[in-house]
Amino acid sequence: MKAQASEPHGVAVRIAACGKTFGDGTRALEPVSLDIARGETMVLLGPSGCGKTTLLRMVAGLERPDAAGRIFFNDADVTDVPIEQRKVGMVFQSYALFPNMNVAENIAYGLKFRGGSAQERKARVAELVALTGIEGLEHRRIDQLSGGQRQRVALARAVAVRPSVLLLDEPLTALDAALRERLRSDLNRLLRTLGITTIYVTHDQAEAMALGDRIVVMRKGAVAQVGAPRDIYFTPANRFVAEFVGAANILEGVSGAGALTLRGGRLAIEKTSVKGPSLAMVRPESIAIVAAENASLTGEVTSVSFTGDRQRLTISGAAERPIMVDIPNTLMVKAGDRVGLSVDPSAIRLLPKGEA
Amino acid sequence: MRDRLIFAGQLLFTLLVAAFLIVPAALSMLAGVTTNYFRGISSGFTLQWIVQVWDLYADTIGRSFLIAGATLVVTLLIGIPAAYGLHVRGGRLARAIEEIITLPLAIPGLAIALALLLTYNGFSDFRRSWLFILAGHVVFTLPFMVRSVMAIFSAIDVKTLDESASSLGASPLRRFLDVIVPNARPGILAGSLMVVTLSLGEFNLTWMLHTPLTKTLPVGLADSYASMRLEVASAYTLVFFCMIIPLLIAMQMFATWGEASGVRK
Numbered sequence: 001m002k003a004q005a006s007e008p009h010g011v012a013v014r015i016a017a018c019g020k021t022f023g024d025g026t027r028a029l030e031p032v033s034l035d036i037a038r039g040e041t042m043v044l045l046g047p048s049g050c051g052k053t054t055l056l057r058m059v060a061g062l063e064r065p066d067a068a069g070r071i072f073f074n075d076a077d078v079t080d081v082p083i084e085q086r087k088v089g090m091v092f093q094s095y096a097l098f099p100n101m102n103v104a105e106n107i108a109y110g111l112k113f114r115g116g117s118a119q120e121r122k123a124r125v126a127e128l129v130a131l132t133g134i135e136g137l138e139h140r141r142i143d144q145l146s147g148g149q150r151q152r153v154a155l156a157r158a159v160a161v162r163p164s165v166l167l168l169d170e171p172l173t174a175l176d177a178a179l180r181e182r183l184r185s186d187l188n189r190l191l192r193t194l195g196i197t198t199i200y201v202t203h204d205q206a207e208a209m210a211l212g213d214r215i216v217v218m219r220k221g222a223v224a225q226v227g228a229p230r231d232i233y234f235t236p237a238n239r240f241v242a243e244f245v246g247a248a249n250i251l252e253g254v255s256g257a258g259a260l261t262l263r264g265g266r267l268a269i270e271k272t273s274v275k276g277p278s279l280a281m282v283r284p285e286s287i288a289i290v291a292a293e294n295a296s297l298t299g300e301v302t303s304v305s306f307t308g309d310r311q312r313l314t315i316s317g318a319a320e321r322p323i324m325v326d327i328p329n330t331l332m333v334k335a336g337d338r339v340g341l342s343v344d345p346s347a348i349r350l351l352p353k354g355e356a
Numbered sequence: 357m358r359d360r361l362i363f364a365g366q367l368l369f370t371l372l373v374a375a376f377l378i379v380p381a382a383l384s385m386l387a388g389v390t391t392n393y394f395r396g397i398s399s400g401f402t403l404q405w406i407v408q409v410w411d412l413y414a415d416t417i418g419r420s421f422l423i424a425g426a427t428l429v430v431t432l433l434i435g436i437p438a439a440y441g442l443h444v445r446g447g448r449l450a451r452a453i454e455e456i457i458t459l460p461l462a463i464p465g466l467a468i469a470l471a472l473l474l475t476y477n478g479f480s481d482f483r484r485s486w487l488f489i490l491a492g493h494v495v496f497t498l499p500f501m502v503r504s505v506m507a508i509f510s511a512i513d514v515k516t517l518d519e520s521a522s523s524l525g526a527s528p529l530r531r532f533l534d535v536i537v538p539n540a541r542p543g544i545l546a547g548s549l550m551v552v553t554l555s556l557g558e559f560n561l562t563w564m565l566h567t568p569l570t571k572t573l574p575v576g577l578a579d580s581y582a583s584m585r586l587e588v589a590s591a592y593t594l595v596f597f598c599m600i601i602p603l604l605i606a607m608q609m610f611a612t613w614g615e616a617s618g619v620r621k
Contacts, residue, residue, distance in 0.1 A: 092520055
């Protein structure tokens with residue numbers, strides 16, 4: 001694959017108050033407004049049924065938003081434009097390759113509708129074949145391809161038509177874990193190379209972190225948080241985001257006087273106006289194990305699971321619920337040990353209360 | 357030992373069932389070439405009955421094939437788009453329409469024929485032509501085409517294929533011709549096989565709808581059973597077999613070839 005990053009391509013996408021209510025009255029999506037910059041990769045992340053695919057299909061033109069919603073490509077209102085005239089490129093979860101055509105014919109299919117001579121089309125197909133690394137497969141039938149190869153063909157086909165926005169609906173979900181990781185980095189490189197506006201739907205938070213310039217975390221048909229991967233990870237807006245993105249310890253305690261008081265002691269926190277019962281989030285890797293004697297928060301190790309690159313401890317007695325702690329793989333700790341916990345105050349994030 | 361006994365038992369049973377079904381057909385065909393069936397095979401073999409059948413009923417054979425072919429064309433033209441529309445649209449209305457299309461299977465052919473007669477008796481040119489029988493056959497065979505095409509549509513997730521073609525810029529007509537029809541080919545072939553077979557053998561409806569000038573093969577067969585020597589009717593059966601079996605084999609081979617050379621995920 002070519003590696004140079006290119007100029008931003010495609011259009012800016014503006015989603016304005018797009019909600020979706022199905023015929024039987026169920027609300028699939030609360031009205032959502034989002035601005036996606038030209039060339040940006042926006043990831044829609046959430047559990048199944050959160051409305052992320054519905055939102056993607058609205059941008060594609062496969063679903064119509066409720067009456068008040070509008071979709072803009074740059075400044076053009078495309079809400080009433082049918083999908084075949086929107087110039088989008090779409091990769092489906094099942095890839096939806098045409099079984100009656102071979103690989104080259106699949107990639108060339110959309111080019112027929114964008115003008116250009118047969119020669120130009122052939123050249124474009126060759127270009128895409130090279131870009132996605134599927135040389136030699138041009139004349140294969142679809143049922144002779146592996147899952148990873150299908151994914152690349154689907155991507156090549158969607159990109160071939162030089163779409164104004166690229167829409168990817170869980171493109172890696174159908175693959176097994178090892179392959180998924182490899183294709184994820186290939187996909188990342190490809191998206192950077194193309195520099196095209198991209199909307200990417202996934203339920204996998206690692207994928208979202210790796211690929212997204214920004215992430216929209218969705219839940220039950222509404223947006224829970226929009227932000228860069230780091231923002232989402234380090235300063236989640238609420239408990240749902242904290243728990244859905246990465247591993248999180250949710251601590252219930254009482255805050256006041258620069259500290260959060262828990263069952264097993266106290267943790268120093270940054271200055272806050274919040275007083276009384278509060279909810280805080282700490283990532284497992286932000287907690288360090290110290291000697292129990294001079295620690296302000298202590299607990300007992302109930303399990304140690306060694307995963308090679310690190311080990312994860314479960315500590316009980318420190319807070320209402322067991323706390324997960326990630327420690328270096330060389331540290332010798334065993335179940336039953338009494339340990340002290342230390343956390344940098346900046347790594348403790350207070351969350352709004354009253355949300356599941 | 358016990359396994360072998362069970363196997364032998366099953367084989368015997370299968371052979372008996374096969375014989376039960378095949379022997380009458382074989383006897384009937386044999387009768388068609390026997391000089392005098394009541395005296396048995398000892399009376400000798402002859403082709404005279406077959407010649408007689410050909411002289412009397414050649415036109416019914418041609419007409420049957422004409423009607424079967426025309427029925428196939430009409431059910432293809434109506435059935436595939438209908439199946440596509442019903443599948444993509446989905447919902448309660450689509451299910452209701454599907455049920456209505458299937459209704460002619462549950463209603464006796466005579467009732468359908470009666471309804472057609474009541475409605476179109478006034479259009480005497482139409483009533484007198486073979487097109488009237490064609491209309492009946494289409495009503496009767498359409499559900500088979502629609503159903504088998506719809507079955508393949510659900511098997512290959514045609515909706516997503518359609519969506520992906522549309523995202524690439526294909527108009528609805530192009531999508532239908534480039535993606536939907538080629539990928540539905542096994543279902544279309546299976547449906548075609550069924551439609552042609554049903555149309556060729558259809559009797560109930562046709563018997564009500566035919567005029568003396570628009571007899572089809574099965575109607576002619578009934579006619580010969582009712583009014584001719586048993587040998588003539590049997591010779592007719594023989595002719596019928598000779599016509600339809602190569603046709604069915606050819607279509608089946610065509611369908612298998614279509615499946616092997618194309619499609620499937």
